[in-house]
Amino acid sequence: MQRLLDVPAPAKLNLFLHVTGRRADGYHLLQSVFMLIDWADTLHFEKRSDGRISREDVHVLEGLPEQDLCVRAAQALRAATGCSDGAHITLHKRIPSQAGLGGGSSDAASCLIALNRLWNLSLSRADLAAIGLGLGADVPFFIGGHHAWVEGIGDELTPLGLAPARFAVLKPPTGLSTPAIFGSPSLRRDTPSATLAGFAADAFGFGQNDLQAVALVLCPEVEEALDLLARCGLMGRMTGSGSAVFALLPDAATAWEHALSGLPPGWVGRTCSNLPSHPLYGWLE
Numbered sequence: 519m520q521r522l523l524d525v526p527a528p529a530k531l532n533l534f535l536h537v538t539g540r541r542a543d544g545y546h547l548l549q550s551v552f553m554l555i556d557w558a559d560t561l562h563f564e565k566r567s568d569g570r571i572s573r574e575d576v577h578v579l580e581g582l583p584e585q586d587l588c589v590r591a592a593q594a595l596r597a598a599t600g601c602s603d604g605a606h607i608t609l610h611k612r613i614p615s616q617a618g619l620g621g622g623s624s625d626a627a628s629c630l631i632a633l634n635r636l637w638n639l640s641l642s643r644a645d646l647a648a649i650g651l652g653l654g655a656d657v658p659f660f661i662g663g664h665h666a667w668v669e670g671i672g673d674e675l676t677p678l679g680l681a682p683a684r685f686a687v688l689k690p691p692t693g694l695s696t697p698a699i700f701g702s703p704s705l706r707r708d709t710p711s712a713t714l715a716g717f718a719a720d721a722f723g724f725g726q727n728d729l730q731a732v733a734l735v736l737c738p739e740v741e742e743a744l745d746l747l748a749r750c751g752l753m754g755r756m757t758g759s760g761s762a763v764f765a766l767l768p769d770a771a772t773a774w775e776h777a778l779s780g781l782p783p784g785w786v787g788r789t790c791s792n793l794p795s796h797p798l799y800g801w802l803e
């Protein structure tokens with residue numbers, strides 16, 4: 519096999535995100551539900567005979583702060599296995615960056631899964647998740663391949679089934695930096711432990727996003743985004759460390775569809791469905 523084309527890397531929404539503590543190394547202890555949605559980047563992989571790892575973008579939506587994460591994923595996979603094959607990686611970026619949608623982490627996860635196949639490495643899902651954790655706390659979720667109840671720093675995953683549903687997703691022009699949000703002195707880090715049973719009783723309405731209060735101060739556009747959803751009759755909430763917000767959509771969502779067609783410049787909005795599972799789930803044992 520010399521090429522793998524049109525490899526998807528889907529985004530995620532955090533249905534809720536509670537910060538329950540902080541570890542000695544500064545990483546935060548979380549409880550969250552991560553949900554896969556049908557907004558995806560696309561990657562292409564070509565084997566290089568000269569052993570180099572290279573990368574290009576089909577087009578660049580914005581600054582792409584995580585742009586080297588694909589190359590770092592490839593290097594981490596070679597370091598873990600001793601493989602010396604090369605690859606040229608092309609990324610067609612569609613998921614906005616600095617949005618809390620997990621785009622950079624998902625790209626890295628899809629790189630690990632695809633290069634595992636292109637280079638005939640036969641690593642297991644658990645092996646790839648362990649390598650992925652070194653690239654970012656959210657990467658193991660995308661390798662796991664299912665919606666998940668997530669604890670620890672984002673690395674303790676319990677697969678979860680969710681009813682099919684549609685969501686309004688809205689990203690204001692300004693993005694947010696994950697370290698800036700988690701590093702804020704005003705972040706509350708003491709939310710009491712939730713239970714899976716408590717979540718299951720109200721999956722799409724449970725809990726809150728503890729990072730949202732900090733984000734609203736750092737980026738007033740998050741408030742504008744929530745206001746826009748509210749004017750459409752939708753109860754919005756931020757995903758991850760923002761700045762994108764989302765809301766569960768009822769069957770008829772005329773006001774949202776109307777708002778989508780008239781978004782101000784720089785705003786990105788989309789109607790998304792949750793996925794039954796990661797499109798690359800079957801690529802790993």
Ligand code: C5P
Nearest residue numbers: 544545546654655656671672696697700
């Ligand atoms: O792991 P990742 O590179 O995605 O995390 C980016 C930053 O977010 C970390 O450097 C850390 O500041 C913060 N973070 C955290 N606790 C987590 C996940 C991320 O403090 N569980």
